[in-house]
Amino acid sequence: MDPRIVRLDLPSDPYSIHIENSWTGLAPAIKPFVGNKVMLISDENVKELFVHDVKEILISLGCQVSLAIIQPGESSKSLELAKSLYTQALNANLDRSSSVVALGGGVVGDLAGFVAATYMRGINFIQLPTTLLAQIDSSVGGKVAVNHPLAKNIIGSFYQPKSVFINLHTLRSLSDRQFSTGMAELIKYGFIWDKELLQWLEHNIGSLMERQKDCLAYAIERCCNTKAHIVSQDEKEKGLRAILNFGHTIGHGLESTAGYGQYTHGEAVALGMVYESLIAYHMGSIDRALIDLLICLLKAANLPTKVSGVKVESLIKAMTHDKKNRDGSIVFILPTGYGQVKVFDNVDTQLIYSVLEGS
Ligand SMILES: NC(=O)c1ccc[n+]([C@@H]2O[C@H](COP(=O)([O-])OP(=O)(O)OC[C@H]3O[C@@H](n4cnc5c(N)ncnc54)[C@H](O)[C@@H]3O)[C@@H](O)[C@H]2O)c1
Numbered sequence: 544m545d546p547r548i549v550r551l552d553l554p555s556d557p558y559s560i561h562i563e564n565s566w567t568g569l570a571p572a573i574k575p576f577v578g579n580k581v582m583l584i585s586d587e588n589v590k591e592l593f594v595h596d597v598k599e600i601l602i603s604l605g606c607q608v609s610l611a612i613i614q615p616g617e618s619s620k621s622l623e624l625a626k627s628l629y630t631q632a633l634n635a636n637l638d639r640s641s642s643v644v645a646l647g648g649g650v651v652g653d654l655a656g657f658v659a660a661t662y663m664r665g666i667n668f669i670q671l672p673t674t675l676l677a678q679i680d681s682s683v684g685g686k687v688a689v690n691h692p693l694a695k696n697i698i699g700s701f702y703q704p705k706s707v708f709i710n711l712h713t714l715r716s717l718s719d720r721q722f723s724t725g726m727a728e729l730i731k732y733g734f735i736w737d738k739e740l741l742q743w744l745e746h747n748i749g750s751l752m753e754r755q756k757d758c759l760a761y762a763i764e765r766c767c768n769t770k771a772h773i774v775s776q777d778e779k780e781k782g783l784r785a786i787l788n789f790g791h792t793i794g795h796g797l798e799s800t801a802g803y804g805q806y807t808h809g810e811a812v813a814l815g816m817v818y819e820s821l822i823a824y825h826m827g828s829i830d831r832a833l834i835d836l837l838i839c840l841l842k843a844a845n846l847p848t849k850v851s852g853v854k855v856e857s858l859i860k861a862m863t864h865d866k867k868n869r870d871g872s873i874v875f876i877l878p879t880g881y882g883q884v885k886v887f888d889n890v891d892t893q894l895i896y897s898v899l900e901g902s
Pocket residue numbers: 586587588589592615616617620647648649650651653673674675676677680681682683684685686687696713714715716717718721724808
């Protein structure tokens with residue numbers, strides 16, 4: 544497979560997203576940014592798989608590597624853990640010319656990015672994402688954050704990496720459930736922006752689920768291109784970037800009411816996309832065939848399409864606390880056609896109830 548490069552053309556901080564099937568091109572992709580001291584942050588699972596190779600490459604670039612391995616899981620995205628990483632960075636004498644390299648999924652990326660953004664008011668940051676979700680979503684676009692016990696991702700910043708390097712081969716060891724969770728976001732890109740990706744998915748989702756490398760390369764490159772385009776138009780989410788939240792109004796509501804853990808993020812987003820599309824259908828914005836295609840793709844990706852046992856009352860209550868909301872009304876990103884969505888803040892509450900209750 545030929546290496547592919549997606550550019551994220553921010554006026555202040557342009558950078559490249561490299562897509563390859565091995566670590567071969569890693570050294571040249573990060574050499575200008577690593578400095579002589581690097582904090583390599585990863586988690587226990589990823590450590591066993593890829594830390595050795597990446598560390599060797601950093602050493603070959605002349606870097607002194609300070610390795611920080613965190614526990615896998617959302618609870619590691621905390622201020623306490625960030626503090627222990629600052630301590631480690633200080634003990635390793637990291638300075639303004641040093642860098643932080645994140646090797647792992649979105650948890651590692653968000654936490655490492657937060658540390659990179661705040662240590663000495665910001666040092667170079669490099670993303671090596673190893674989950675499908677991180678490769679098409681969290682590693683691109685510069686949102687970094689830790690959680691507060693009262694709210695997810697509430698302490699954070701926009702801080703762009705200097706380089707993103709995606710080694711598709713890392714996806715081979717990802718669990719089926721984690722792969723599917725990333726598929727929800729991948730399918731989302733089709734519905735919010737990329738009609739051609741939808742057409743391609745109709746024919747190729749089977750091979751993609753088998754993680755066939757050319758299919759992965761094609762789909763991941765398209766998603767990174769879409770995200771890069773959206774972020775370059777609206778880095779700080781003042782407008783267009785909000786469309787990335789299709790499926791997330793109900794999805795986030797489900798994640799918090801069903802209790803974190805029952806649904807993965809992608810599973811909740813899959814359900815969110817189904818019910819938000821039903822709302823759009825009842826508002827007359829789309830035809831039934833769009834929902835059929837959505838459900839067909841989600842099923843092929845082993846994602847849920849029907850919620851059960853959820854208390855609609857508490858789900859709607861959770862949705863009214865969403866960060867996207869303005870002036871008390873729930874904001875939805877709803878489909879208006881294939882590869883097309885719009886922001887709505889005037890959805891009839893009764894309609895939301897009846898769609899969710901029909902579940
Ligand atoms: N910054 C953003 O724009 C953004 C966007 C979406 C999601 N996020 C954040 O991303 C996080 C979720 O990320 P995630 O879905 O990658 O989960 P994750 O980081 O928890 O990784 C999922 C699991 O897979 C393991 N793993 C990672 N790579 C592996 C590999 N190649 N082989 C085998 N196992 C591997 C991890 O150890 C972990 O147990 C959430 O905290 C979410 O808030 C951020």
